[in-house]
Amino acid sequence: MTLHNVPHTFPHHRQSCSGASGTQTSGVLAPDILSVLDRICTTIRKPAKSVIFRQGEPADFIYFLQSGALRIDCQLEDGRNLVLDFLWPGRFLGIVENDVYAWSATTLVDVHLKRLRRSTVQSLAQDYPRIMDLLLQQKSASLMAAKNHIILMSCPTATHKLIGFLLDYSKRPEYYNPTTQVLTLVMSRKDIADYLGMTFETTSRVFKYLETHNYIKKINHRQIQLTPQILQVS
Amino acid sequence: MTLHNVPHTFPHHRQSCSGASGTQTSGVLAPDILSVLDRICTTIRKPAKSVIFRQGEPADFIYFLQSGALRIDCQLEDGRNLVLDFLWPGRFLGIVENDVYAWSATTLVDVHLKRLRRSTVQSLAQDYPRIMDLLLQQKSASLMAAKNHIILMSCPTATHKLIGFLLDYSKRPEYYNPTTQVLTLVMSRKDIADYLGMTFETTSRVFKYLETHNYIKKINHRQIQLTPQILQVS
DNA sequence: CGAATAATTGAAAAAGATCAACGTGAGTGG
DNA sequence: CCACTCACGTTGATCTTTTTCAATTATTCG
Numbered sequence: 001m002t003l004h005n006v007p008h009t010f011p012h013h014r015q016s017c018s019g020a021s022g023t024q025t026s027g028v029l030a031p032d033i034l035s036v037l038d039r040i041c042t043t044i045r046k047p048a049k050s051v052i053f054r055q056g057e058p059a060d061f062i063y064f065l066q067s068g069a070l071r072i073d074c075q076l077e078d079g080r081n082l083v084l085d086f087l088w089p090g091r092f093l094g095i096v097e098n099d100v101y102a103w104s105a106t107t108l109v110d111v112h113l114k115r116l117r118r119s120t121v122q123s124l125a126q127d128y129p130r131i132m133d134l135l136l137q138q139k140s141a142s143l144m145a146a147k148n149h150i151i152l153m154s155c156p157t158a159t160h161k162l163i164g165f166l167l168d169y170s171k172r173p174e175y176y177n178p179t180t181q182v183l184t185l186v187m188s189r190k191d192i193a194d195y196l197g198m199t200f201e202t203t204s205r206v207f208k209y210l211e212t213h214n215y216i217k218k219i220n221h222r223q224i225q226l227t228p229q230i231l232q233v234s
Numbered sequence: 235m236t237l238h239n240v241p242h243t244f245p246h247h248r249q250s251c252s253g254a255s256g257t258q259t260s261g262v263l264a265p266d267i268l269s270v271l272d273r274i275c276t277t278i279r280k281p282a283k284s285v286i287f288r289q290g291e292p293a294d295f296i297y298f299l300q301s302g303a304l305r306i307d308c309q310l311e312d313g314r315n316l317v318l319d320f321l322w323p324g325r326f327l328g329i330v331e332n333d334v335y336a337w338s339a340t341t342l343v344d345v346h347l348k349r350l351r352r353s354t355v356q357s358l359a360q361d362y363p364r365i366m367d368l369l370l371q372q373k374s375a376s377l378m379a380a381k382n383h384i385i386l387m388s389c390p391t392a393t394h395k396l397i398g399f400l401l402d403y404s405k406r407p408e409y410y411n412p413t414t415q416v417l418t419l420v421m422s423r424k425d426i427a428d429y430l431g432m433t434f435e436t437t438s439r440v441f442k443y444l445e446t447h448n449y450i451k452k453i454n455h456r457q458i459q460l461t462p463q464i465l466q467v468s
Numbered sequence: 469c470g471a472a473t474a475a476t477t478g479a480a481a482a483a484g485a486t487c488a489a490c491g492t493g494a495g496t497g498g
Numbered sequence: 499c500c501a502c503t504c505a506c507g508t509t510g511a512t513c514t515t516t517t518t519c520a521a522t523t524a525t526t527c528g
Contacts, residue, residue, distance in 0.1 A: 080388070082384070082388050084381060084384060096374050096378075102378075102381070129360075129363060132363070132366040135370060136369060136373065139374065139377060140330050140373065143330050143373060143377050144330075144336070146377060146380035146383075146384065147308070147318060147336070147337075147380065149384055150316070150318060150383055150384060150387065151308070151310065151316060153387045154314070154316050154387070154431040156483095156517085157482095158483080188505095188506070188507090189507065197387060197388040198484075198485090199484075199485060199486080200507080201484090201485075201487095201507095201508080201509085202484060202485075203507095204508055204509080205484090205509080207507095207508095208509085220493090221492085390485085391515070391516095392515080422473095422474065423474075423475060423476095424474080424475095432516075432517090433516075433517060433518080434474090435475090435476080435477085435518085436515090436516060437475095439476085439477080439516090441476095442476080442477085454525090455474075455524080455525075
């Protein structure tokens, strides 16, 4: 198989979306809101590969991811399972929904989250308007993530898509060690494929291509080392 | 050219996203907010194919689309122009941004919009908390549109993508006549291609395919009639 | 009317999907 | 602790789809 040319220019539109970029940790939130939310929330732990909520269920709760990682996916009518996003600590889940969840949330590793009853948050927002700011900020984060996702999916080749994905992923401090340049993948080949809109065979082949062309070095299936060559693909 | 099989099952996930679905007109908004916003806004008319704001410019204003249609696009570093969304009356523009616009907005036809200074809206939101609700609602609408966009882009073939696009488009009362089943396209083949992540040649070929297989009937380049056959592709 | 822009069409090449076979490795029960 | 199992990952061969590049035809707008 001849796998297309190396992308020397990269389409990714990496401009600062600072305030909305989803990377903020709890430190960004004003302490008063946090303590208010803390009073009404339940702390929950979920093991890897468990479902937090399922598409179509009544959306009674919103969640705040404290640690770990999870996958948002959408079951389509034709049986495909589309991965809409991967979520990291600092992000909220379930804030976009109306009466029922519009998508499912599944843990990729062990997670730690805070659960808040939607109705409680709603009524509390009247006394603490900054809760609204927080919700707005989180929706912006989701929107920016969606924009990024769309940009990735629009890449002309699977190689471009995967490189873009890996470069985005390498911004996660929890799973990328900048010293050793080792990336710990918390998701399967199929998850990546369902996120980028391709088959898992293609994902696997592109990983192979990236290795033979010295963009990455595979330590094992879930640990890959980025080379300077892939990092300079701006 | 042999153009793949007819999609009998359709992946589109058409569940109700009622409150957030972007179809709401001004009637949905509480009259008091509208009158408040009306006091501080400027009414603007823009001819077809003009730029409302450009990616990277200071995001001083937010806009409320009253009539017409426009295209949100994003200039990528590799020179491609990605269409992120098409916007219809009732939708806000520029509410997701921070200091600068993260994307551009270009009119497709003559439009009529209301312009509000961002700082004014910000300070007014303190006295009128329902403005926050409005902003939240609009961000949800953007997010649902993005989700839909991602679903379309994930379709396995260009034919699936275009059929999904046309079926979505046929929900726009301004540009679809249910009696004659005629759809008036306000965007070019290239706009559609840039939205669905394909080349305009492919868009053109799929239109041809749909016509020869009796899914549509072309009246002219911008007017196509949907047949019962395409409408029953759920 | 004529120039510029948009859309169509063709032929060849590239990329990705599909289907099938085969490795690999983490976890489990004997 | 080891062998077994099953899910996950890789690889190959073939076929379909899409892109690319080039040429041609429509359409719009001054």
